[in-house]
Amino acid sequence: MNAFLIERLAIQLREELIGKAVQEAFTTSQFDVTLVFDSLVIKVSFYQGQAYFQTPDPDKLQKKNRLSVYKSINGAKVLEVKTYSYDRRFDIVFDYGEILSFYLYGKFGQITHYQLGIWQETFPAKSSKVLSYETQQYEVRGKSLEELRFLTMEDKESLLQKNFDSQSDEDRAGLLENLKREVMSRCLYVNKGPRKYTLDYAAGDEPIASFDNVIDALDNYARLYISHQVFNQTKNAHLGQLRKELSNIAKKLKSAEKRLSELNKASSYKEKADLLMANMWQIEKRAKQVVLTSFDGEKEVTIKLQEILTPQANAERYYKKGKNESKQRDFAKKYLAEIEANYLAKEEEIAAFEQVDNLKQIRKTADKKTALKEVRLPYK
Structure with a gap:
C-alpha cells in the first residue's frame, strides 16, 4: 500500500x-x-x-x-x-x-x-x-523528487514532466498536493495478473472489479490476493516435494539400469565354467589365471583360478557362482521393472496433482509435513 x-x-x-x-x-x-x-x-x-x-x-x-x-x-x-x-x-x-x-x-x-x-x-x-x-x-519541503520515496514510479514521472525539482518549495508543495488530490480520487481496480492479483489505478488485461470505495476495494483485493497466494504456495510446496521424489526415483532408475547392464555385459560365470571344461587339456597345473577364446571366437576371456584346485574343480566353482549370478540378474530385472513402474506412477501423480484447482483438495492430498508448514495454526 x-x-x-x-x-x-x-x-x-x-x-x-x-x-x-x-x-x-x-x-x-x-x-x-x-x-x-x-x-x-x-x-x-x-x-x-x-x-x-x-x-x-x-x-x-x-x-x-x-x-x-x-x-x-x-x-x-x-x-x-x-x-x-x-x-x-x-x-x-x-x-x-x-x-x-x-x-x-x-x-x-x-x-x-x-x-x-x-x-x-x-x-x-x-x-x-x-x-x-x-x-x-x-516533511516534504526541501526534498527532491528522488528523496520522495513514497511516490510510485508513475507519480514521479508525472512530477518530472512538470520540472518538479526546478520549482520553489511552495510550488513543489502545491504540485504534491494536486497530485495527492488527483490520485486519491481515482477509481481502484482489482486485476488478475499472470502470477497474482493486483490493486491498481487502471484496468489491466483481466480486470476483476472496480471500486470508488477504498474499503471495499481493499477487502476484495485482500481476499483474492491472499487466497490465491496461499493456494499457489501450498500447491507449489507439494509439487516440489513430488518432483523431489521423482528425482530420487530417477537416480534409483539410473543405478538399476547400470547394474543390469553390467551384469549383461560381463562374461557370465557359467560361460567361464563351460570354457574351463572345454579347455581343461591346455590349462597348466597351479595356474593363477588363464586366457581363453570365447565360444563365438570374438573375444578373449580372462579367468582367474585357484591354483590349488584342478581345472575341473575350478569349473565347478564357477558353475556354483553361475547359479548366484543368474539369481542376481533376475533380481536386477525385477528391481528395474519395479523402479520403472514407480517412476511412471510418480509422473502420473504429478500430472494429476497439477490439474487440482481446489485448495481443500490440495491440502488433503499434500503430506502432513507440507500441510503443517502452510496452514496457520490457531492459538490453543
Whole structure:
C-alpha cells in the first residue's frame, strides 16, 4: 500500500468510525487481528509482513480459539482517525487515552497500542517495537523528487514532466498536493495478473472489479490476493516435494539400469565354467589365471583360478557362482521393472496433482509435513 492509498483508507475509516465503540479485539492466529466496532468489522492480515485489510461479515467471524488483544480499548469510542500526509501510517484515537497506531511500512507492518502515549502492545508480536509515540508529520519541503520515496514510479514521472525539482518549495508543495488530490480520487481496480492479483489505478488485461470505495476495494483485493497466494504456495510446496521424489526415483532408475547392464555385459560365470571344461587339456597345473577364446571366437576371456584346485574343480566353482549370478540378474530385472513402474506412477501423480484447482483438495492430498508448514495454526 502506498502513502496516498493509506491516507485515503484512513479518511474513509474516519467517516465510518467516529463515535463508534470497540466491542472486541481479538486474534485467531499469529498474523490476523480483528477489530469489531459497532458498525464495522476490520480484519487486518499481516501476510508475509504486508498488511491486508478485510471487512468480514460479523456473523461469519471465527467463534473458537480467539485470543483477546488490546484489551483496554474494549468499550472505548473512536474520537479521531489521525492521518499523516505522505506517510504510510495512521492512528485510531479512542477516549481514555487509547491509541492504535497502524504502521504500514511494507514488510515491517504492525499495529501498536499506546495508552496515554506509553507503549502497551504490538501486533504481530514478533515485530520490532515502536516504543515512542510520535505525531510529527512527514516533511516534504526541501526534498527532491528522488528523496520522495513514497511516490510510485508513475507519480514521479508525472512530477518530472512538470520540472518538479526546478520549482520553489511552495510550488513543489502545491504540485504534491494536486497530485495527492488527483490520485486519491481515482477509481481502484482489482486485476488478475499472470502470477497474482493486483490493486491498481487502471484496468489491466483481466480486470476483476472496480471500486470508488477504498474499503471495499481493499477487502476484495485482500481476499483474492491472499487466497490465491496461499493456494499457489501450498500447491507449489507439494509439487516440489513430488518432483523431489521423482528425482530420487530417477537416480534409483539410473543405478538399476547400470547394474543390469553390467551384469549383461560381463562374461557370465557359467560361460567361464563351460570354457574351463572345454579347455581343461591346455590349462597348466597351479595356474593363477588363464586366457581363453570365447565360444563365438570374438573375444578373449580372462579367468582367474585357484591354483590349488584342478581345472575341473575350478569349473565347478564357477558353475556354483553361475547359479548366484543368474539369481542376481533376475533380481536386477525385477528391481528395474519395479523402479520403472514407480517412476511412471510418480509422473502420473504429478500430472494429476497439477490439474487440482481446489485448495481443500490440495491440502488433503499434500503430506502432513507440507500441510503443517502452510496452514496457520490457531492459538490453543
